[in-house]
Amino acid sequence: MSAPGNKTGRRARRVLDRLARLFLFRDGIPASDAGRAAAVRSNFLLHLHPSRVTRRAAHPSYTWCMGGLATLAFLILTVTGVLLMFYYRPSPEFAYLDTAGMSEGVPFGRFLRNLHRWSAHAMVIFVWLHMLRVFLTGAYKPPRRFNWVVGVCLLVLTMLLSFTGYLLPWDQLSFWAVTVGSKMAAAAPVVGGEGPAIPGTEDVLQRFSLKVLLLGGSDVGPAALLRFYVLHCIVLPLACAVLMAVHFWRVRKDGFSGGL
Ligand code: HEM
Incomplete structure (x- = not known):
């Protein structure tokens, strides 16, 4: 037994x-x-990497670890962002008080905010440098053209995450920065709302222009804050996570550049 x-x-x-x-x-x-x-x-x-890589491509100086560091920054942003959400209410009444109060009254609040902000700056820098590395080593050429396009989408999402996050503290700097940014979007031709338009579409643009879709109205106000919050905390991070999964899968399937 x-x-x-x-x-x-x-x-x-x-x-x-x-x-x-x-x-x-x-x-x-x-x-x-x-x-x-x-x-x-x-x-x-x-x-995550292909099982066969050359000695040259495996050396850290080939990639500068920029893709990996961008991934790390994204993970830190996700964790700190979820923690910050516990103390933030996306309405003009509370947004500024909540963000300012977080630095004073919440344990590790200032640390969390700083970690989130610095990681956001770092992610933008890492993604640009990663793209520069991919370009300089010619890694965008076949068979990696599809992954280059996925990368461009990731770059756009990273910049949008940065832009939408900027409004959330609802202070003077963020308010006017987003006012300027949305005016730039509004000046886009055909769909912007205030730029050159196709004759006869003025009425439709009053309700469905890029500016109205982004701000939920004609100016930066409560509707814009709520839209930016949902985009920043749900839509864009999810889209980024899905595209990153596709990106990594392609890195593995296409094989690593660097002389193989
Ligand atoms: C959120 C943004 C991004 C993340 C997290 C990311 C992550 C990564 C990682 C971890 C790798 C493998 C290791 C490395 O090369 O460092 C990689 C490879 C690659 N990435 Fe990105 N990437 C991002 C954005 C971009 C952008 C903006 C482009 C170009 C427009 C791009 C194009 C590529 C290509 C073509 C490869 C294959 C490189 C090779 O085989 O040498 N990625 N990416």
């Missing part, structure tokens, strides 16, 4: 094995070193 400890151990191993099959290894936990290495190489979650 087997000892009760062994029985529990076998059951725990069976549960672990089932979980591992579900989330990580298709054929269960590998038993040998070679099996473990093969499982890691063939698993997207355990090995």
